[in-house]
Amino acid sequence: MMAINRYRLRHLVRHGHRGAMRTARLLANTDKLLGVILLGNNLINAAAATLVTVITIRVFGQGELALGMATLAVTFVILVFSEVTPKVIGATYPEKIAFAASFVLTPLLKLAYPVVWFINLFVQGLLRLLRLRPSGENQDSVLGIEELRTLVLESGKLLPSAHRGILLNLLDLEEISVDDLMTPRSQMEAIDIEAEADTLLRQLSTSHHTRLPLYRGHLDDIVGMLHVRDAAYHMRSGELDAEALMQSRQEAYFIPSGTPLFTQLRHFQENQRRVGLVVDEYGELMGLVTLEDILEEIVGEFTTQAPAQLSGFIIQPDGSWLVEGASQVRSINRKLGLHLPLEGPKTLNGLVLEHLEDIPEPGTTLKIAGYAVEIVQVQERAVKVARIFPIAGNVDTANG
Incomplete structure (x- = not known):
């Protein structure tokens, strides 16, 4: 019940899935759901421990060794068959288990409602005494931009890579x-x-x-x-x-x-x-x-030009690119698949000037974010053309 994907659950509810609708109603009152589950769980565990104790006394007497062995045995059985194994199965197949369990838990909650209500009185009183307010289901379902970005990135094969890229670009528009x-x-x-x-x-x-x-x-x-x-x-x-x-x-x-x-x-x-x-x-x-x-x-780009003829970008035989200094850094990253820093200057010329803190001479080579950048042409105190080597470390930093 707790491991189920709430967003997929809402989707199934909107499509009229009966098991999903019943599960959603149970999850809308988490305190009552937990109350009836734990009521039955602890009642059975306590009854099992008591039953094993009675059987041990009747068969082996009241010896401490026998009672100790019986305690270990019942603990092992409860952990394996009542706690760990069912919970692992439930966490692995939350939908199948939750929808099936909802058919049992719904009538159980109605039958045990007076007991659950009585227990929750003490629970709510204790929470108020500790000044705790359990977050509602609505607060848990609100996602921020970063959470949405993580959700898209981890969608895996559920989304084609092209669709995933579009969604990520859309989330970045505000930045x-x-x-x-x-x-x-x-x-x-x-x-x-x-x-x-x-x-x-x-x-x-x-x-x-x-x-x-x-x-x-x-x-x-x-x-x-x-x-x-x-x-x-x-x-x-x-x-x-x-x-x-x-x-x-x-x-x-x-x-x-x-x-x-x-x-x-x-x-x-x-x-x-x-x-x-x-x-x-x-x-x-x-x-x-x-x-x-x-x-x-x-x-992405709408251009129908060949990659080697992209405006402001000319590929060279050695794999490097001749790039106009006035080209936008964001455009360079997108078209050439690089990761030049986007914070600060918006153009390649501004990026070079910021790193050198001076107007470079033609032939000067520097590294920006691990990429070798060679100054090819300088005009009117600005970098007119530069050569970028896409593979980091392709050229050692030096001054020509």
């Missing part, structure tokens, strides 16, 4: 913010409405995105978002200019820095948006995050 996934400001593709018409046409016709930010002069002056489909008419008619773009634009949607992904997913749904611009506490543009970015964090 990840938009800052971890956003496309940094320096890598954003945006349109300057003050650019020449030829430049605008070329940029729109070669863009790989369907929605692009519009700005006037510099990125801090965002004037809206443009859906490339809405600009198609002006592109065909040759009337593509700042006025046409302003007519086709949509209002920009801004996201505060540090917003948890799960919260932002709900905001995207409530506001019917797919793209948001991340801003810091001063209103400065930090980057861009899309609905697809969040979905990929849950279910």
Whole structure:
């Protein structure tokens, strides 16, 4: 009864399983259930001990040796046949035993209810005297995020690995913010409405995105978002200019820095948006995050490109990877199967600078979380390209 899985029990109750329903009613009053079980258990054990004592006295007399041997014998029999063996069987097959036992325990509880009620009066009084309040069944059934994560991890063959990964990613959404996934400001593709018409046409016709930010002069002056489909008419008619773009634009949607992904997913749904611009506490543009970015964090990449051609990642003949310094650490871990630290800097460049506490020279090699990282190119006081060796210890740490 006590070893049965409460969640599976509720599932069977919802599906109308009679044994499960009877067991659930018994477990709803644990004190009464334990009362009737222990009443019968102790009554039988005491009766067995008394009976063995009487038989021993009549057969062997009142000798101390005979009574001692009889005590040991009855203790052995009770332990093996009444205590250990039944409890091991019950713990191994809780459902089968509990459902069958419920058919016996339910009428027994009704018959012995006055005795059980009388015993529980003393039990409850003693608990109050000790200032103890037994936790209810509802408190025992509440699981936190970490308990749910452990439950998913230990589900074994009950869940396919892909489903298990999705559930774990979903549980992590509250611990990840938009800052971890956003496309940094320096890598954003945006349109300057003050650019020449030829430049605008070329940029729109070669863009790989369907929605692009519009700005006037510099990125801090965002004037809206443009859906490339809405600009198609002006592109065909040759009337593509700042006025046409302003007519086709949509209002920009801004996201505060540090917003948890799960919260932002709900905001995207409530506001019917797919793209948001991340801003810091001063209103400065930090980057861009899309609905697809969040979905990929849950279910994995949607890209159809070959692994060797993933954006920002180029595999080398020796098994290492050339990675752009502006790549997100979380994206590197997911795409390359690494375990670089996620606390602290969000990009590979920031991670390298934090470890070295200086701007490195090309050729510098360092170890981060056991992975060898070689600086290949440095540009404008930032790591532009680095080589990562997936196998820890592949290259010794040295300065070039």
